[in-house]
Amino acid sequence: MPEKIRVLVVDDEPQILRALRINLNARGFDVTTASSGAGALTAAGQTNPHVIVLDLGLPDIDGFTVLAGLRGWTNVPVIVLSARVDSSDKVQALDAGADDYVTKPFGMEEFLARLRAAVRRGSASTDEALPVVQTDAFTVDLGAKQVIRDGEPVHLTPTEWGVLEMLVRHEGKLVSQRDILNHVWGPTYGAQSNYLRVYLASLRRKLEPDPTRPRHLLTEAGMGYRFVG
Structure with missing residues (x-):
């Protein structure tokens, strides 16, 4: 059972x-x-x-x-x-x-x-081996569901991880607000863009060297977000 x-x-x-x-x-x-x-x-x-x-x-x-x-x-x-x-x-x-x-x-x-x-x-996924994505500020291990910065693991909530994971999986590509909301929260949240603003701000505080001038978690005004390694 x-x-x-x-x-x-x-x-x-x-x-x-x-x-x-x-x-x-x-x-x-x-x-x-x-x-x-x-x-x-x-x-x-x-x-x-x-x-x-x-x-x-x-x-x-x-x-x-x-x-x-x-x-x-x-x-x-x-x-x-x-x-x-x-x-x-x-x-x-x-x-x-x-x-x-x-x-x-x-x-x-x-x-x-x-x-x-x-x-x-x-719930943690233990299926396929997934890549490790490195930036000059932090490393994202998709398989281990872990982020390392300055040699130490970064504490992320499950939802923060869900947002980051989707952006990292689409590295370099624009991901719409609706697509992230549908993926992380479900189809009933397609218009809740305030959720994303909160979580992107939190991720930038934890990962970006200068959260006010992000280099890796970028906002495309009115469209969505983009991860740049």
Whole structure:
């Protein structure tokens, strides 16, 4: 039997925990729940989930603090679940390392589609031998899913890796915003160009010698992005 996908759901609303637990269990997921930030961090360490659903409005620790704590040691995909609809909250969550942002109330089928997409992004592929691409600032090992800069591995979230990998695989070619969004997030995200701006800015901070004047991760205004080795 294939291994069940482990999901950690963190929310202080009992009815949401119950609804997600029932729906996810019915679809074959292995579900753990937590109702506090401290409980979330403990459960994440104990269960090693494949994906985490994280509410921002927790009673003890702010959800952004929980997210920062998680990103200190794991790349597991995190879907933020929040009643906050302001775009600045969404950008802050994505910039802090979240992989997706779902606002309450939400449709269960759309939520499940986003959950499956997050799991796909986080799963490592061990198929074919893939090339190593070198620049004067960093090295991208597509097979090992790793980036090295100044002799040290660079910590990337699964979504950051997904964006970088697609650009590197199309080295020298213009990749449209829609193509990247469809590949990394799925077809329902074709117009969410703000997601890309957040992740490209983060990748440049981590990889470019001068993020304000990028040499390798280039923007083609109004069209897309290009990786130049």
